[in-house]
Amino acid sequence: MSSTYDVVVVGAGLSGLQAALTLDAAGLRYIVLEARDRVGGKTFTLRSPETGAVQCDLGAAWINDSNQSRMWALANELGLETYVQNTAGNVVVQDFDGKLVKFPYGQAPEYPSAKDTRSCISIRDEVERLSLTQSPSILSAGPYRQHLDSMSFETYLRNAKVTEKAFATAQVWTHAMLGVDPSEMSALYFLEYCAAGGGLMTMRSDQKGGGQYLRIRQGMSAFAEGMAGKLRPGSVELSSPVASITQKPNGTVSVTTKGPLSQTYQARKVIVSVPTPVYKTITFSPPLPPSKTAVVNRTRYGFYTKYMVTFSKPFWTERKLCGLAQSFIGPVSVFRDTSLGDQSYCLTCFLGGQFGRKWAAQDAEGKKSSVLKQISDVLADGQDVTPWFIEVHESPWMEEEYSGWGCPCPVMPPGVLADGWGALCAPADNLHFVGTELSPVWRGYMEGAVTSGEKGATDVIAELSRDEVKAKL
Template identity: 45%
Template structure:
């Protein structure tokens, strides 16, 4: 049965669209739908985009065989078991992240420093000691943090920059810490709550694990077919007699009723030229919000969401986080002894990584212009942005002429212009003073409305693993709320 005919059947069943409506067909929404369908509940997924996958978004540039990840890109096999299991289930080919060769630091004055992967950059002796100190202090505080306890007022009322200044005044160490928040959240250390950043790191096992490109780390494995393959694969596993997906369907309002929810939608305008579905209303017993929290402000809720939810929705924010992938004829950086990892205090890209697909003879450097330097870069025209990053690549690998000869094309996605991601990526974050005040409401249901999404996860927040786990959590909430026996799934 096709998904269209299935949606019609669900719409006509007992005058309900489904047992559960899921807003958003990214990994969290798809994960929830799969778990609910396993328990015999029907699900209708409403997706505003003309594709499924959310922040898993993979495209092949013209003339290139391989699909390039414009959004989420990495997993690991040891402590991201949901994602790894899904990758195996859908037959994804895995690529180990390259860490063979030197890392490059582009210092504040533009000079290059090279060093082995896993070591501290070759600053002067005092700066190296202070960079190690702030790294170790952050790691210690991550590891001893109870992620479910948001009542740490001292840490929540200061920025991560303030937290770092309590432990060091060394400028190189402070710039290094600011690079962590830029690379991981697109935020300046002056803008994010210290408690939120520590909690974010704790969800991934600590700062060191979350930043690692090696086994057990956050950036260890990639998907040859692109990570959107995980989303389309998961969608294909949904039973067609229980689940349907409607694309180009924007949820505009949600009204709670005595026996469930009533959801109004409108058609999403697209550039494809195809006719979107007509605006309509659906009803269900339960609703799952599987969109970024910042998107909740675009939906009219009746009755209104409680104040803590509204405060979170208005406070969660992105700064600037963009990916630009540059494709070359050969992996010239590898031939020159570099692993492809670059850390930069100057930008425009704060971080670069080798995201090549050797089996396809596709050689790629993924660059991350983010934070303040990324915001300035975004103000340039498309060609100027490309040229600025190419010049930076030439500088950091001391290979300006080679870059010009080897460059083929680039592909990117400006997540700050992506309305349905909440205009940002990879994960929303909070400024000081919010998490301790209303963080306890983050995962709390509101009547028949339940909240998923990677930012609600307590394990691997901001990653695909967190999204999948959040879907499982809300599915279990709904099963129990409907009086069904829990699955006792670990």
């Protein structure tokens, strides 16, 4: 059986759904093919099977109401209720020797060595400056951009002669933001990632304007569910993984799904809105351009897991802690309080890079006990927290094929981004590519996804209009 459309959208994450909404507004015929049995991609709210109450967000979990204008508009449009991230109280740093350094949110930690304190502040400020400076901008083609892409972020840090404590601080950033060690991506990639989110300080902030300012009481899945609900009924096909995309000599594209209900769809254009590692699961005919494939084959996820632990009481707030903590020894690199004030108190633990890989080698009980021990040490003054433990949930992304076996955003090693960005984002004849990792703003975030999806659909609409004009001449 074959169906014909103006556009087939592959993937019903936020970028694909936004692309479909833009196509819908333009009056085009479209279909969205989603491999999973749900919409939302890497946004996924776990809800209680008994009550439907939100338990936790296994994927993306925050927006803000100032510089994430698309997500804020969607939240209002869909009538979603926001909850401000808690920053009242002290932040904690777990040092190399396990000792704790506590300080008010918004200030810098003061270490026993003034040299360490100065080095941490200096590298933070330098990364912020580079990610925001307009002249010379890291986003402008030229020798400066090439130079930053020629080295790993670790080499960049070593060249800056940071102390080991400052290096560990930067490693906390890369673990929590991308799940990689500083050695695993180019300096340019990390700096550009920060620039896309308004700078390192904005991306790391839990306060107004920051990357972790607002959560949604209904859960982040409410965004995708609400967006899908605005589309033409029947326009989203779930459990329809795409097996092949074939561009034909007559200018049409054939998209075939796999599985017991395999179906083929014909279209004038296709918008591919899956993460780049997922491209390898689709047979493209003809193959994607070598310039694009060369970059796609070098994008990779790090090790990144969110481990959400629920307790019967917020023992950290009783100790005048806000729940934000970071560690130089792991296994958890960053903790955040993700309670929703409903008598169920939650800490989200970010495990990434080498710390996460080592932690993941344990069995389920070992993983849980090591995290609870660290929570006890860091947020409970050493008191055993197991009496208050209720349950734990671990994000599934590294085991999920349709996310590309990872989260939150693929990174690039040295020597790829500076010359490869244009090819990565470029269309391939009648195929257009969207997704948060291809966004110039808030890359890796939901805001980046919807921005990219809208731009991709707008480009497709413009091309179809030009084609119709040509056909009339």
